[in-house]
Amino acid sequence: MSSDNILVRATNVNASYATNTGQDVPAVDAVSLEIAEGQILGLAGESGCGKSTLGNALAMIANPPLYVLSGELQIADRTIDLSTLDKGAEARHRAFRGDYVSLLPQGAMNSISPTLRIRDLVVDVVRGQDRSRSRDEALDLARDRLKQLGMPVRVLDQYAHQLSGGMRQRMVTVISTLLNPRLLIADEPTSALDVSSQKALIEMLLQMVEQKVMGAAIFITHDLPVLSMVTDQIAIMYAGRIIETGPTAELVHRARHPYTSALVSAVLDPTEETRHKRVAGIPGSPPNLASPPSGCRFHPRCAFATEICTREVPPLVVEGEHSSACWWAKDHPNEPVPLPDPVSLEGLAS
Amino acid sequence: MSTTTTSGAVTPGSPILQAKNVTKTFGGAGGKMTAVDDVSVDFHAGKVLAVVGESGSGKSTLARMLLRLLPVTSGQILYQGRDVTNIRGSELRRYWTDVQAVFQDPFASFNQFFTVGQMLRRSIRLAGRSQGESDDALIERCLGYVGLKPDEAMAKFPHQMSGGQRQRVMVARALMMSPKVLLADEATSMLDASLRVNVLNVLQDLRSELDLTVLFITHDIGQACYLADEVVVMEHGVIVEQGATDEVIFNPQNDYTKRLLSDVPDLKGSLKSR
């Protein structure tokens, strides 16, 4: 990624959850990332890897029991301290929401009040982000935006339950970006949708980036195929850390981290290949972050783990725009993680 | 296998479970909604049959009617050629020894107040066991099918397990009955891709090991492609296409099926125009 057009740079984000036992669970561990102007970064990983937490920390909507311990977010010419520990955090962060960062939370489409028309939601949201806007201004904004994106303006007069799931999700996406945020963070926006609605939302997001509705976007999901259609870069998270980042095609087809490779091979496309292979999932389950494994956190589930992986945190192996935190990658420069030989089903049956 | 067969033997090739002109209508006189509209489909023994459809296609309603958890509005459900549409009480429980299910939500399927052991022991009464097998041996055998050991699972409460483990326990529960038909209603859709493959592999292995008929209800054509021998595509309560997996997925005839397939995201192409 050329460094001259970097729009968003997050540095050293640490966040943890307070628990009833008094022990904190670190959910995001020293994460840094960069997004160039006009690009979409995908954030992927299994559930419980901290990707949503990172999204909340970056969107500055961390509520107790989630605390952001540290982190700096640089957007265009502004630098924001993400920490939520001091008293002034809420006031400081409020100024950046809406204009700079906007979050599309998971399940937002299902939490629209049934008594509100979409246009009331528009007014509430816009005025919630910017008090100085009038009702008419907000509605004009929404009408123009819908026309610009080729969507029907009449949905503004409808109630949420009158819209299909796909349309509702597209509407909340439009509403959350009315003030042209520099960065949109979308958390699992496609997970609850049918494939055709997924495609419509993805196309709309791409259109929005192209028309510079937002400067850049982070797309959080566990669904790699969706990510590979919409993103320029992908960052893979595991147990609170980013373990691999790279350009989408590069990362998907030449994974350098065994975890990424395992995630990719678990994807089931409706293709001849899927039909006749036997995919091995990843054994075990993600670690308990209250006491993560030593060294590389993936080592207990990794087919390539060696002794050093259990002891020492892996180094970051940087190869152009592609970087991965893995001992195997260090020993095998420029080599994609080998996939296990596909087992034919006929062979298994006999 | 099971000794509690409802009736007659299955002749090879004849369907084990059939839906005949099944219709389900919800709502009263004012606003009627037809969720499943005159659906007829045969499920052949020893096969994996996938019912694919988007939300609102009626696939889950059909599944719940086949399980007899939801009454049908009209039509017939036949099991091994016998009409089971209106059976009740002990007859229905006997049906459930042959036809079992795993549901979508691996957390909501559990009673959170029970340990895995307590939950499994509830099924003992309906369980189909091999001769002289003790309760513990039966549970151990069924947990073994899904790669779990009794000493690591029995004492656990649902919230102490991962989603994948919970779903495998649910499969083990269903297997305790030694069912002939296992219905998986979106059983893997809430799991992460890596865990999903594990559960799908379990289903695949069981089919060959236990000669199980699997009805796999899903919105994900990719999973159907991986697992199924036959595919039924539903749209708005109606079957629009059905046939062998290779036919339906690689040579679809119906427009809806074609559109569904073309909309599936894959790892190959970015939609970004640049």
Next chain:
Amino acid sequence: MSGINPLSELEAETRNTNVADATSVLAGLTTHPRRAKRRRSGGFNVSGRFWVAAALVGFVILMAFIGPLVYPFGAGEKVGGLYDNPSATHLLGTDNFGHDVISVLMTGARNSLYNGLVAGLVATAIGVAIGVLAGYVGGWLEELLMGITNVVLAVPAIVVLILISISLQNTSVGFLKGIMGLALVIGFTSWPWTARAVRAQASSVATREHIDIAKLSGARTPGILWRDVLPYLASYIVMAFVLQVAGAILAEASLSMLGLGPSDVVSLGVQLHWAIAFQAVGSGAWWAFLPPTIILTLVSFGLLLLQSSLDELFNPRLRRGKRKAMKAAAERRAAAAAQLQTQPAGLAAGAEEVLA
């Protein structure tokens, strides 16, 4: 390896609070209303509220059940004249019969609590049974049971209470003449709202997948109700029970004060009845009517407070740690944050970069 990953649940938990309302989240208004309210209440946290409630109720219970064992005078013992002033031997003086007010108060409180407990149990049992059956089974049974419930709800309870309690006073069954009779009457008339509330909860539990799983496992309806529905309603039922107890204590007090209570027993209401009948208010004998009023207030306030703090006790999402532990945790976090600030920023802490 342990398969439990608490983070996915923690993330889901914050998500639930986040999606509470699309407007506030999309607008980036982070302050969740519930949290904001608690923050404003100045740290009067769950445990604090619970302990105040427990202390109030505990005090009345101790007074009612342990008090009579150690107090030198009995409730029926004539120790003085009409409304003797408080003195060193009788701290709250005597009542219209010349009985020691403290000893009458203790016995009266005990009977009032008995009444509340019995009436609460009866009302909760009937309400839960009807509510669970209606909510779980549904169909015509639900319509029938809820029809009955609504009829009972529509009948003015106080009229029924008065009529039945008058006829109870003339009954030949001795057992029903006392406080138990009144308690049963109150219990049999106050169940409908519990039934309605429980029905709503039960019908939502009935749609959960674990009920289908229980059916497929061969469980029969009674077993499902007992093992799969009731446990999910338990916290709700306990809270409803506490409210029923408070309501029954107050109902008994008002009936008895009107003179419709049991004639040969003391209770807080009966005590008030005699105080009014013998002009305690007019003659300035405050010790005859103020103490039972205060105890009534304390016990009902305590129970209501208990009910609202139980909500937070049962709902782990609303639970907060002890303030001391919270403070220590906050300090630890601050220290960790300070340390993080001084560290060089990197993709993985402590990782060297290898440039290929």
